[in-house]
Amino acid sequence: GDSVTQMEGPVTLSEEAFLTINCTYTATGYPSLFWYVQYPGEGLQLLLKATKADDKGSNKGFEATYRKETTSFHLEKGSVQVSDSAVYFCALHSSYKLIFGSGTRLLVRP
Amino acid sequence: GAGVSQSPSNKVTEKGKDVELRCDPISGHTALYWYRQSLGQGLEFLIYFQGNSAPDKSGLPSDRFSAERTGGSVSTLTIQRTQQEDSAVYLCASSPIAGGQNEQFFGPGTRLTVL
Numbered sequence: 001g002d003s004v005t006q007m008e009g010p011v012t013l014s015e016e017a018f019l020t021i022n023c024t025y026t027a028t029g030y031p032s033l034f035w036y037v038q039y040p041g042e043g044l045q046l047l048l049k050a051t052k053a054d055d056k057g058s059n060k061g062f063e064a065t066y067r068k069e070t071t072s073f074h075l076e077k078g079s080v081q082v083s084d085s086a087v088y089f090c091a092l093h094s095s096y097k098l099i100f101g102s103g104t105r106l107l108v109r110p
Numbered sequence: 111g112a113g114v115s116q117s118p119s120n121k122v123t124e125k126g127k128d129v130e131l132r133c134d135p136i137s138g139h140t141a142l143y144w145y146r147q148s149l150g151q152g153l154e155f156l157i158y159f160q161g162n163s164a165p166d167k168s169g170l171p172s173d174r175f176s177a178e179r180t181g182g183s184v185s186t187l188t189i190q191r192t193q194q195e196d197s198a199v200y201l202c203a204s205s206p207i208a209g210g211q212n213e214q215f216f217g218p219g220t221r222l223t224v225l
Contacts (some may be wrong), residue, residue, distance in 0.1 A: 032211055044201065044216040051211050089153060096166060096208040097143065100153035 002027040002094040006101035013080055013108050021075040021104045023064075023090035032093040033057075033066055033073040036100075039086045047075075047088070080108045112136070114217035116202050122223045123192055131187045131220045135204030142185050143205075143214060144177060148198035159185060160208050192224045
């Protein structure tokens, strides 16, 4: 069945460092892909999405490109801030539901 | 406007008791989803509704779990004879319609603890 694999955390970075969180997927066809973020004490919220191959989703300085050749949707940000500390979930849309990766905790130190 | 709301925010119950968790979706959203977030299993799909019908119940872990939706709005997830392994955060989400490009908007969750 469809699945999502993302890098295990925690990822600890200093402020202004470059961030990459890897995400790869297995799916039939070309599903929509998402990154959701869960800030401490808050609910899940959509960070960005891409609905077809080569699409780039972007929001709040984060970007991810839908790569069908490598079945990947890696999350990147050029300069992280302390306020980006959160858990990040990669997900794909499969038969009306979301299938999530295991989540990656990011901790940004001042 | 109001987002997805869930109640209660926290529920502590004894093993063997029944619990009901409630979800109020965003007004006008016809699709509603239940997920569970637990330490061992991550985020997993339970069930989804389109209107009042549930085309996909494949994620319900056992027959102790059931859900209904009335009036195309509020949904209730019921867990009978709770077990300790049911302890988790239960998340509800809604979207305008069910479909691949539609964002699912999540509620804050209900944290269930079974003693």
